[in-house]
Amino acid sequence: MPVRSLTFATALGRLRLAWTAEGICLVRFTDALDREEAREAPAWVLEAMRRLMVHLAGSPQDLPNIHLDLSGLTPFQRRVAEVLRATAPGQTLTYGEVALLAGRPGAARAVGQAVKANPVLILVPCHRVVAADGPGGWSAFGSPEVKARLLALERPPGQ
Template identity: 45%
Template structure:
């Protein structure tokens, strides 16, 4: 995998970024506090990568991400990803997550069961925490046991996860407690 370029684009949740290669999208960067911080985050992960106009397929993917984040029910599961830098286990987890429709959720345990062993729940959470393509691989649609949001590694943490779920119309029965 050799990333070809990146671009920033506006969404309902802020200015996001996308990195691509000839094989597909390598990474999606959710918004940081400022555009400069979003750009710096991409540069930190992909030093020296040039900002460029996206190729047609990447432009179409961006349009669909923008639509989803604007509240439209859009399926992103067919967007080509370059997963050369992720493990086979992560690919399996991401494939299950990509099949979760907007407005729906699964738990880490549900995904672990689909992988054949509920004891893999922690590993599922770790794989989703390293997800390089949030939104396209909708890790925000995966909850902890008891409909608790669990973690979210993007800027804003759990609040961002809950915002994304709200945009999609997902019902999450969650009230933060002093112990969360």
């Protein structure tokens, strides 16, 4: 299946977004421009891009209904993605809680690996996973500071 991509600026940094006919398959922070960038994108991709830009500018959007192509993930990684997409904005879960909800109690380390392999940042909100003893790190571009900002975007005012 051909993959097309584009890069665009957001309030939190530049994102690369890639898609197939099945859905969005990649959202990553990047410093580089994509040399193979698509000149035109379907309306549904442009709408996803617009919603990400608005969301990251501070106006939370309904992102779970954006269609994804997660065919490159293992069944367990897809289950972790489903758990994370079902998690309410502003809510956090520990790695152990995600493992339990994904049907693999005690598999917190496997959840950590699944989160690390997440190809669609923000749309599969891996920033909502925290260590049992605190926020923990984040392997995405910008690391803990960007994670904290993403979580802050999702919290209702006054929390």
